[in-house]
Amino acid sequence: MKLRTLMAAALVALAPVTATADDSIIVQSTTSTANSGLYDYLLPIFTDKTGITVNVVAVGTGQAIKNAANCDGDVLLVHAKPAEEKFVAEGGGTKRTDLMYNDFVIVGPADDPAGVAGMEDVEAALTKIAESEALFASRGDDSGTHKKEKALWKAAGVDPAEGSGAWYRETGSGMGATLNAGIGMGAYVMTDRATWISFANKQEYGIVVEGDDDLFNQYGVIPLNPEKCPSVNVEAAQTFNDWLVSSEGQEAIGAYMVDGQQLFFPNAPEQGS
Known part of the structure; x- marks a missing residue:
């Protein structure tokens, strides 16, 4: 059993039956999103709104996908669309959505x-x-x-x-x-x-x-599949995914600037369409 699963099981065993899911998630992500400072800007906005803490593991996309396939995390946010689509097709994620470019x-x-x-x-x-x-x-x-x-x-x-x-x-x-x-x-x-x-x-x-x-450099976001990875914090992961692709999340991504230059351009499909 994976360490993450054991830790989750221990937390569930100790918590009252009425307790909500742990309000934290792990995002397996790229070094580019971390190195650019995007998460330092974006995550406090999300946490202030939802109370959910986001912990980012910043590695290369290939390693991030491997980590996610090993159920080490809740959300995958990377930039290699064919590999992302393969990950979802193999049951690792629930759905891939274009996020930004x-x-x-x-x-x-x-x-x-x-x-x-x-x-x-x-x-x-x-x-x-x-x-x-x-x-x-x-x-x-x-x-x-x-x-x-x-x-x-x-x-x-x-x-x-x-x-x-x-x-x-x-x-x-x-x-x-x-x-x-x-x-x-x-x-x-x-x-x-x-x-x-x-x-x-x-x-x-x-x-x-x-x-x-x-x-052209497209980024995508994928919640991990709880059917394959029972340790996934489904509610919190989906909340993060939905916020990123919402108008509020997309506006926040587009507003991030360094030296007066926009670093990422949101392009999630319009929700509800």
Whole structure:
């Protein structure tokens, strides 16, 4: 039996039969939403309204989905739609809903060794980086960002694994740590825009590639399925999900700014439609 299940069982055994569900949930989420400061802004609003405490586990999307599949949590909030849909189809979640979006960008050093600054075509830019063997730092962690990056390399007809350990460096780390590593070695890095805007250690780096439709970055929210994971706090998880996709939650997401820039753009389907 999972530790979470044992803890939940112990709490139920100790509580009076009239007690309501524990007013806290665990959200398995991405590092980008945490690194951007979104949760620091958003969660106090939700808690003040509902009394429900939200504890976030911020890891790469791949690991977040694995954690959720192991019933470690109540809600999944990540950004790899095909993997999310597969998770729901396999019974891990009750329903996936589009929540918000932003985009990915490629950042690079001021000297721009691959000559990609100002390019919009991301596949063409990646091809130039590979052909010039300019350093490129990848998360390499099966995160949503890493999944997107791999798809873009494939679309460009490039296998970066051929340059692994030479010009292509995999950090196995989150977005912030990969940006720090990439900047330290003078490498290009693909990042979500929200993390980049919030990132404090930019040094002489800037965005060099942006604007391609292929860089679109969609986030989704999924309550875990209590039929598979009996430890899920169903009521609190659904309350959080419903608030995020409500007009109030969507307005709160859209209102979050850093340095005067909006980081996430709400796009949940209109409720009741």
